Amino acid sequence: MRIIEDELLKWRFKRGSREALARIYEKYVNALLSLAMGLLNDPHEAQDVVQDVFVSFAQGAESFTLTGNLRAYLARSVVNRVRDRRRRQRSQQRRVDVLATTAGGSTVIDRTLVYNERCERLSAALEQLPYEQREVVVLKVKHDMTLREIARIQGVSISTVHGRYRYGLDKLRALLNGDMDHE
Amino acid sequence: MVTWTMNDNEKLKSTIKKNLDVRASDETHDHMRSIVLDAHGRARETASANPLTLTRSILMKNPITKLAIATAVAVAVLIGIGVFTSSGSGVVWAEVAQRVQASRGVIFRLTEEIEPDPYSQRVDFSINHYSSTQARLDRYIGDEVANTMYNNCDTKTVILVDHVHKSYVQDTNAKGMPDSLGIADPNNMIERFLATEHRELGQRTIDGVLCEGIETTDTALYGTKNPPDSLTAQIWVSVETGYPVRCESEHVRDNGQKRLKWVTDQFQWDVDLDEQLFEPDVPADYIDISPDEW
Numbered sequence: 001m002r003i004i005e006d007e008l009l010k011w012r013f014k015r016g017s018r019e020a021l022a023r024i025y026e027k028y029v030n031a032l033l034s035l036a037m038g039l040l041n042d043p044h045e046a047q048d049v050v051q052d053v054f055v056s057f058a059q060g061a062e063s064f065t066l067t068g069n070l071r072a073y074l075a076r077s078v079v080n081r082v083r084d085r086r087r088r089q090r091s092q093q094r095r096v097d098v099l100a101t102t103a104g105g106s107t108v109i110d111r112t113l114v115y116n117e118r119c120e121r122l123s124a125a126l127e128q129l130p131y132e133q134r135e136v137v138v139l140k141v142k143h144d145m146t147l148r149e150i151a152r153i154q155g156v157s158i159s160t161v162h163g164r165y166r167y168g169l170d171k172l173r174a175l176l177n178g179d180m181d182h183e
Numbered sequence: 184m185v186t187w188t189m190n191d192n193e194k195l196k197s198t199i200k201k202n203l204d205v206r207a208s209d210e211t212h213d214h215m216r217s218i219v220l221d222a223h224g225r226a227r228e229t230a231s232a233n234p235l236t237l238t239r240s241i242l243m244k245n246p247i248t249k250l251a252i253a254t255a256v257a258v259a260v261l262i263g264i265g266v267f268t269s270s271g272s273g274v275v276w277a278e279v280a281q282r283v284q285a286s287r288g289v290i291f292r293l294t295e296e297i298e299p300d301p302y303s304q305r306v307d308f309s310i311n312h313y314s315s316t317q318a319r320l321d322r323y324i325g326d327e328v329a330n331t332m333y334n335n336c337d338t339k340t341v342i343l344v345d346h347v348h349k350s351y352v353q354d355t356n357a358k359g360m361p362d363s364l365g366i367a368d369p370n371n372m373i374e375r376f377l378a379t380e381h382r383e384l385g386q387r388t389i390d391g392v393l394c395e396g397i398e399t400t401d402t403a404l405y406g407t408k409n410p411p412d413s414l415t416a417q418i419w420v421s422v423e424t425g426y427p428v429r430c431e432s433e434h435v436r437d438n439g440q441k442r443l444k445w446v447t448d449q450f451q452w453d454v455d456l457d458e459q460l461f462e463p464d465v466p467a468d469y470i471d472i473s474p475d476e477w
Contacts, residue, residue, distance in 0.1 A: 005472060025219055122198070173192075
């Protein structure tokens with residue numbers, strides 16, 4: 001359903017439709033924010049990344065190709081931006097410490113992004129995974145990408161991605177043991 | 184302490200899906216939206232209109248388009264390309280442009296490759312039918328048509344039928360024909376080629392057809408607004424018929440990080456296309472998922 005609607009959105013966007021761009025933004029901004037948060041564990045960085053992705057997307061209508069999956073395209077754009085930031089941050093060793101946690105399950109609002117404490121803990125646990133594993137887990141589980149697609153993005157074999165996925169889940173499970181939705 | 188079981192991975196995945204949920208606050212949402220739309224507006228304002236942006240045979244047939252072709256040919260003459268003379272084989276490139284312009288309808292295949300491939304569910308190729316006022320694009324995954332797009336310039340209607348998900352969307356207020364092929368449009372390509380600096384490739388047999396080709400590495404082929412870093416593009420024209428047989432382009436962007444290659448081939452030029460081809464065929468059990476507003 002989503003894919004076919006996207007086909008027309010892409011078509012209209014490429015022809016310069018502001019409305020199509022607005023709709024693409026409305027449709028995917030929160031999914032991309034969640035993805036970026038899972039990769040960065042930093043709401044402000046996540047917001048910056050997603051904003052940069054959409055601004056770049058908005059400026060590049062003419063060069064935008066019309067085949068393929070829009071959601072995957074945007075997700076990949078987020079991944080690329082996150083990698084760029086990580087490269088820069090490795091030299092700066094910057095870490096923005098932001099939100100104070102509140103009682104379990106309650107909503108955190110810092111006037112920029114909205115998420116609950118469980119999300120915050122999950123994001124913090126994800127951050128403890130090696131980055132490549134984190135990327136695989138988030139893209140696979142949260143963004144429904146196939147291992148083949150992720151292998152393309154990471155430039156490694158599918159078996160390598162599968163290993164990263166398995167190790168990532170194992171470690172995450174250990175980190176979250178008894179702390180999540182285990183009923 | 185919780186003991187994890189066989190289903191724990193599923194529970195963990197469910198937890199990730201549910202809990203990794205971040206939303207923009209209303210204020211942030213609107214602020215970002217405003218920034219994105221402003222960026223879009225500025226990009227459109229500053230973009231210079233490309234004088235050679237033509238997309239459809241319907242456009243190729245009107246007087247303005249004819250003027251554009253004449254301009255392209257004139258540019259080619261000025262930069263020393265022999266568009267009015269053959270290079271020994273019989274292909275006169277100015278005549279190719281005119282012949283393409285006069286074609287009643289064209290059928291061709293489009294194949295694309297993108298590296299690294301950012302997409303899922305990529306179609307393998309599309310078979311495209313263009314008449315003077317209508318277009319139909321059948322996109323294939325393997326041997327199956329995954330979706331079909333119908334464009335009607337007269338009724339300003341676009342319908343996309345998704346055979347995989349048995350659904351369709353329609354836009355009944357589309358202005359003009361879609362630029363869905365862009366540079367890969369064979370009509371467009373001939374004209375753009377003639378306006379760039381290119382070199383003759385001589386003759387080659389393609390799909391059993393003796394052809395003469397030209398090649399350009401001029402990034403202006405893609406316009407001046409957002410040219411690629413580099414490119415190589417070729418057109419091969421049948422010596423016998425004077426119609427394009429194969430067009431291909433390969434270019435890189437983003438400092439070499441992105442490579443895009445496309446090929447158009449299997450052309451059938453100047454064909455009378457049955458009007459029924461352009462009648463949207465939407466099975467009764469397909470669901471209309473058109474948004475309330477575009």
